[in-house]
Amino acid sequence: MAEQIIAALEKIVGANQVLRGDRAKPYLTEWRRAFQPVALAVVRPGNTGEVAALVQSCADFDCAVVAQSGNTGLVGGSAASDARRHVIVNLERMDRVREIDADNATMTVEAGCTLADAQQAAADAGLYFPLTLASRDRCRIGGNLATNAGGLNVVRYGNTRDLVLGLEVVLADGRVWHNLSGLRKDNSGFDLNDLFVGSEGALGVVTAAVFKLYDPVVQQVTALFALDAPEQAVALQRRLIAASGHNLTGCELMSRQAVSLACTHIEGCHEPFEVDHDWYLLVDLASSAQGHWLHEVMAQVVEHARRDGLLSDVVIAHDDERAAALWHLRESLPPAQVAEGASIKHDISLPISKLPMFLARALPAVREALPGVRPCPFGHVGDGNLHFNLSKPAGADDETFLAQSETAHTVVHDIVAEMGGSIAAEHGIGRLKVEALSRYKQPVERDMMRAIKAALDPDNRLNPGVIVD
Known part of the structure; x- marks a missing residue:
């Protein structure tokens, strides 16, 4: 039976795009090493039609489809677990930016595109795609959508869900839902976009999305505050939002222990102050409006915060190089923990x-x-x-x-x-938190989630074992 399945998959995408054995190993490595993934095969489609045909073929052979894009997830979302009937559908070949509509300020991009490439495509068109993560060079749009990624700009622009205007999704029966119109207002029924964003491939395979774009940032100021307590961080972020007219884009709290590990293990990370502090708050103010008024805003907030005892010290970056160094410190925290053990x-x-x-x-x-x-x-x-x-x-x-x-x-x-x-x-x-979810989610909420899963994937063929048990 396995060879029949492989033959059917190869007929759809070609033999070179059906990976087994050593060729499949890179796609069977889970980021945190919490799982040891296994699968019948890894298949790499090149377009939405091939994804639909693969899903239909897997249904014909009673196989499950585990969608995967960058394979950088942290909870085992694409860690297939059945060597006989799990087929990983990896979308990295579907990496095109299909369209940028400058007048509508939207971008249509496929699920296999890296976040960094999507950002660059927007920039090349004179626009700004604000979703950003430390892993932007490795993570891909499909994973960002599957987990409703937040990232470093969320305080100003929201999570991934807040940037989505439409999706293209292959359903469990192989049908394709095309909703890439880029409409900002559509109250003609249930909001299905929100249903699929954050669903981790358990309700459908997202193959493309339309995202909002913004005008590029033309003025920005970065600062690192040294604090005695987290309460000061909460107070400062409220002041920065109010004083800047909601132009606070990044607001990152870091503990002393985390910063110490980064400075110990990661090249280019240095202690930001002569004296160690218990807490640090890294912030960005940014705007597409011309001028340098955000620097004045930051100076005023710092002055008032000193007066009110809300900070112990501060470093304000007056150039891009210094700002990049401060953000390098923040983005180095996860790899520093890995280096520590x-x-x-x-x-x-x-x-x-x-x-x-x-x-x-x-x-x-x-x-x-x-x-x-x-x-x-x-x-x-x-x-x-x-x-x-x-x-x-x-x-x-x-x-x-x-x-x-x-x-x-x-x-x-x-x-x-x-x-x-x-x-x-x-x-x-x-797969990591399914049992915990059953403990902390209300029973009525779990029942609703199961009902949605049963309605869209009645045979449990899409990423079984994820989110819903």
Whole structure:
């Protein structure tokens, strides 16, 4: 039977695009090494018609389709798990920017396009695509859509969902939903775009999207604040939003431990101040309006913050090189943790006002539960999303530390749930958090999710095991 399936797949995309054995290995490597993916084959279609034919063929042979784009996900969302009936449909060949409509300020781009290439295409057209992640050179649009990625500009431009005006989706039965009109207003029924964004390939295979574009940034000022407490970060971000007329684009909280690891392990990262501080807040003010008034805004906010005791020190970048160095420090935090050894990761969100209370509760709680642990919280304070990561105790064995993951997750997620937050802010649920979702989601919410899954994928052929059990 396996050879019959392979022959059918090869007939659709060609033998060179059906990968098995050593050729498939790069697509069977999970980013965090939390899963050991296996699949019958990895198939690389070149267009939407081929994706539709593949989905239909897999249905004919009772196979499941696991959609994959950049394979940089952090929750096992594309980690296929059945060597007999899981077929990975990798979309990296579908990497075209189909259209840029300058007058409508939109861009139609395929799911296999890297985020960096999409950004560059918009820039070449004299426009700006604001979605940005540290992994922009590797991650692809399909994954950004599948997880509703947030990123570094979310406080001003929103999550991926907020940038989407339309989608092209292959459904579980092989039909294609074409909705690439680029309309900004369409109340002719349920909002199906929102249904598929963030669905992690469990409801359909997204093959293309229409995104909003913006005028390019012509003035920008970057600053790094040294703080004594997270409460100061919350107060500063409110002041910056108000003073700039909602032109705060980036607002990133970093703990002392996280910054220390970056400066230790990552080339080009340096201590930003002569004296160490407990917390840092990295911010960008940016606007497409001509002038240099944002520099004046930043200076005024700094002056008033000093007066009110909201900061200990500050570095303001007066040129692009200095600004890039400050952002390099922030973007180096994840690889620095990898270099340090094992870490237990949490991707949580709370109302911004509750972040200081969460940290006040969670930091002592994890230190009590895991003696010697080194918390490395950092993240997007502008939208309430923290990566509450825990590095192993100095000198500890990786495997021994990771064996305590369930304890750590329970401690952190229980606090998040008690405070009305979410255990999955921007990385998704994938396969990693399905069991946790059943614990923290309301039963009625889980029932609605199952009903939607059953309606769009009644035979559970699309990424089975993801999100919905």
